[in-house]
Amino acid sequence: MKQLPERFGRVLELLENLDPADRVQMLVDTARTFRSVPASVAEKPYPVENRVPGCESEAYVWAQPGASGTLNYYFAVENPQGISAMTLAAILADSLSGVPLEDVAAIPADVVFRIFGRELSMGKSLGLMGLVNMVRAEANRHLLASRAENSS
Numbered sequence: 001m002k003q004l005p006e007r008f009g010r011v012l013e014l015l016e017n018l019d020p021a022d023r024v025q026m027l028v029d030t031a032r033t034f035r036s037v038p039a040s041v042a043e044k045p046y047p048v049e050n051r052v053p054g055c056e057s058e059a060y061v062w063a064q065p066g067a068s069g070t071l072n073y074y075f076a077v078e079n080p081q082g083i084s085a086m087t088l089a090a091i092l093a094d095s096l097s098g099v100p101l102e103d104v105a106a107i108p109a110d111v112v113f114r115i116f117g118r119e120l121s122m123g124k125s126l127g128l129m130g131l132v133n134m135v136r137a138e139a140n141r142h143l144l145a146s147r148a149e150n151s152s
Contacts, residue, residue, distance in 0.1 A: 055127035057082025063138035104139035
């Protein structure tokens with residue numbers, strides 16, 4: 001398995017080493033740090049192509065070019081009760097923005113279980129994995145476009 005990006009790996013390691021009560025508290029605290037997509041990136045109504053399929057929290061993902069061929073990731077979570085989606089979006093935005101595209105594209109979707117544990121409902125799990133998959137897809141899309149541009 002490919003090594004996870006450093007900041008992302010540190011977050012996972014920290015969460016995995018907490019007892020269940022402290023983990024829940026950290027996840028709730030992380031949700032409070034969530035900042036929705038800035039108007040400079042997207043405004044409502046958000047385009048359907050940015051919506052995470054199957055996410056009950058009506059989450060959206062955007063990727064904007066960053067430094068040195070990387071991407072910065074932005075999210076919207078329309079359901080105010082979407083605490084898990086907000087938590088995951090905050091973690092992904094903070095720990096994957098500015099990371100090489102190859103590293104982001106290689107993140108397995110099941111990292112959701114490393115973050116939240118295996119107690120999630122099937123619907124919530126699928127929605128959160130969809131969020132990770134959209135970030136990975138954006139990284140892959142930009143990676144392929146960059147390779148095509150460099151080969152022409």
